[in-house]
Amino acid sequence: MIAPTLATAARLRRRLTGAPSPLAGRVVLVTGASSGIGEHTAYAAARAGARLLLVARRADELERVAEAVRGLGAEASTYTCDLTDGDAIDALVVQVLAEHGHVDHLVNNAGRSIRRSLAASADRFHDVERTMAINYFGPVRLTMGLLPAMRSQGFGHVVNVVSWGVQLKAPKFSAYLASKAAIDTWGRILAREARSDGVHVTNMRFGLVKTPMIAPTKEYENQRAMTAEQAGEQVRRVMEDLPPTWGHPVGYVGEAFGLLAPRITDAVMHRLHQKIPDAR
Template structure:
């Protein structure tokens, strides 16, 4: 049966799968740290990489879910260690960084993230919304990178940041906390990239569109939008692991970026219009 939604997804998000045979050879015996692995993209990525003879270090808040993942993949080729950590908590993050020094890390995949959609006028007494998003989306990955750069330098490794296409586009009303925090780490990593690549550390960013995960469920309008499945997003990350390209972004991103640049005033007026309609 013809499905217009699936066709639109294929047009907007054509997925070029990695060469898994080559990926197997590249990642053999590599130590890979992945944050945000208990659900969504992270869990799907772990399921893909578990078929490779590598060492996966899974980081997430939900301890029981991490145990379940580890047990369900015990028969796979990958060795799996787990760390139940709330990356927003400084003491837990410091303990994680200390524990990671025991490993010779080859690859860091920053996947953990917090999304929030809330109007500024509903946030006047909610400074913790901004604090939490900055801690998880910016400070935590910066600290992890700083701790692991000596390992990555020694092993000529790779950093992959799982970002959002929003950071490349015009700011959107109600998304101040999320968009600012994701943009902050994106800018940090892009500024650090020349230094890191001079040290033979590859830097890659996946600028993903909407992905059907728990993160987008609270924003009801997103149910109508085209979106990737979590396993498709995981395949994109695997392709960055294989090709070591600087970035992934949908083919149409440049069109929207140019529109954001030339029609910014119109975009602001549209934001104001839709906000007034909701009142």
């Protein structure tokens, strides 16, 4: 309760005095910056005066975002990297540290979602492997590469973009949500180990956000969702405030039900699972 109040007071003070955002001049690396939440995080951080390092696979889309960031008056560098390739991540770390010395805020945002029931997954173990590759092994490897420089400068912040699903444990998302729960837990333990080195970790448990990721799912068309712009602004806020977690109220309510009434929660989730068919 005290920390959010202090963060709000600090924001108000900045607004009244015209003081710059704590992000001004900081080096912010955003993965998955070519689209959706990552793209809009880059714009929000640029407006706060950060220096942006933009990472994804599609060079042309990254360059488009970098141009827009420069149009906002901020510096932007692009790095094409497939974050499922461990050697490519190691090379990215070497290049980023050579060019910038350190990263202040690392936003582990690149990811993929797979919506498929276990009944329809009998011959699809690769769904488990590819979600773990991009949503867990990639961010862990990148964070481990950048962590020593954060520790030695006495400040660092890792933002893991996860999902309310780690709290709700929604059927049909076993591969996706297990990979997000893995990075959520890994990040929390990192925060507990690296606290005295000034390293902070925020796990962001987003609800639905209107991005290309959810576009193919017809069931989401009429559901309430944040815009990618709102999501990017929220990432900017957590980079300023450094909370341990940020989440959607529905995620916390679902988590509480799961703890207080686990059998009823399983039954309700099973009904939902039966009502919503697998995508064809």
